Amino acid sequence: MKYMKKITSTLSSKLCWLGLIMMGPLGAHHASGQWVEGLDYSSRANVDKTFDMIGENAFGQHFPSEHFTFEDEVTGKTVIALTSSRHNNSKIYQTHPQWTPDGRSIVFRSDRSGKGLAYALSMEDYSITQISSGDDGSDFHLGWNKNLAYHIRNDSLIILDLGRLLEETHAGKQVTKADYEQIVAILPAHFQPNGMALDHNEKYLYFSTRVEDGHSSIVQVELSSGAVEEILEVPFRIGHLQANPYKEGELMYCWETGGDAPQRMWMASINESREVSNRPLFAETDGTWITHEVFLGPDHIGFNSMGHLDRLQQGPNGIYSLNLRTDELVFHGQQDGGGYWHTAGTSDLQWIVGDTFNGDLYLIPFGKPEAAQLLTTGHRLSSKSPFSREAHSHHSISPDGKWLLFNSSLLTASDIMMMRLE
Structure with missing residues (x-):
């Protein structure tokens, strides 16, 4: 029975x-x-949208929070893993803004719905919203003051009304991408846009493009009119183009080689008449390898002089800051075992953060390397050099100086983590 x-x-x-x-x-x-x-x-x-599933490539869709809070095993400090899925997640490159101007969201890249698309993560509940789809790619530049996102799709420079999108999609509205986009310029077909830089006044956007014989150009787009103009050509490949977030008309970029450049850092300055001047920053010698330059404030940049090779340890190496107006150089320290790699700083010039190849992050009082404090450890568990496959920290500090955001391989191959800067 x-x-x-x-x-x-x-x-x-x-x-x-x-x-x-x-x-x-x-x-x-x-x-x-x-x-x-x-x-x-x-x-x-929505429970089917678990961390391990690849979602549909759907603009405006939501994913539940993946955040996971833990204490660092060495320092005891609290770390928040913002992502914890098997997908590859990484923050926007350290030269660009990570937070929306209202501070309510972080924009990052992930392959959860397709290769390298952009997503916004809420600082309130850590939920995730897809903000790009299809052929958009991940090269988004957030506004400094306006809650917009700029990106290039095919031959079009597009502005996404990110603030309105996030507000309406969180309110439950069904969204269509075209309703939030505005095409502001059509780019010449022969351009190969690489990277973007948004001027402090948000009137001009810049990108680099390759030209003949290994040369590169910086291209200017006037956002109000859509006018496109090449403003500077140099006889090398341009990389990591970035605008001074605090001052109009200043662009820093690097001579990109994929390794040690003859002269890494350069600055293009544009005056009120739109005339361009160009100069190197921090003259290098054969014994220096400069990398990962960023703006620290309106008048200062930070960068790292590598020390991971015997020949590089013969001369000055470690984290430095440079005053753009006076050329004053300040040393912020070096660590053993290959040394520091990336740098970031607060705009009030109170704090510097550096990381090492094995994924340890240090907080350094400005100009006082002897007082460096270990923040968190082990975010590249098997690495002793920059050439492993584990995540590059590329850390950034929030505009209010309260949060440190960085990539990590502690939990999975690549996650985004955040911690308070006390």
Whole structure:
């Protein structure tokens, strides 16, 4: 009898599922929910979007929070893993803004819905919203003051109304990408845009492009008119183009080689008449390898002089800052085992943050390397050089100086983590 009851129960279940299939998608007979075996599962409509599944490439869709808080095993400090999925997640490169101007969201890159798309993560509940799709790619530049995102798709420079998108999609509105986009310029077909820099006044946007014989140009786009103009050509490949976030008309860029450049750092200055001057920053010698330059404030940049090779340890190496007006150089320290790698700083010039190849991050009082404090450890567990596959920290500090944001390989191959700067 027990066996017969089991067969009857199984058959009844199968017939029920067959009936549901014949009626169409689950819940088709109840417009308001997902009814199965007399129970309404509509309140759990989004649980299928788990961390390990690849979602549809859908503009405006939401993913649940993945955040995970833990104490660093060495320092005891609290770290927040903003992502913890098997997908490859990484922050925007350290030369560009990470937070929306209102401070309510972080924009990052992920392959959860396709290769290298852009997503916004809420600072309030850590939920994630997809803000690009299709051919958009991930090269987004957030506004300094306006809650917009700039990006290039094919031959078009596009402005995304990010603030309105996030507000309306979080309110439950069904969104269509075209309703939030504005094409501001059509680029010449022969351009190969690489990187973007948004001027402090948000009137001009810049990018670099390759030209003949290994040369590169910086291209200017006037956002109000869409006028496109090449303003500077140099006889090398331009990389890491960035605008001074605090002062109009200043662009820093590097001679990009994929390694040690003859003269890494350069600055293009544009005056009120739109005339351009160009100069190197921090004259290098054969014994220096400069990398990862960033703006620290309106008048200062930070950079790292590598010390991971014997020949580089013969001369000055470690983290430095440079005054753009006076050329004053300040040393912020070096660590053993290959030394520091990336740098970031607060705009009030109170703090510097540096990381090492094994993924340890240090907080350094400006100009006082002897007082460096270990913040968090082990974010590149197997690395002793810059050439492993583990995540590059590329850390950034929030505009208010309260948060440190960085990439990590502590939990998975590449996650985004954040911690308070006390």
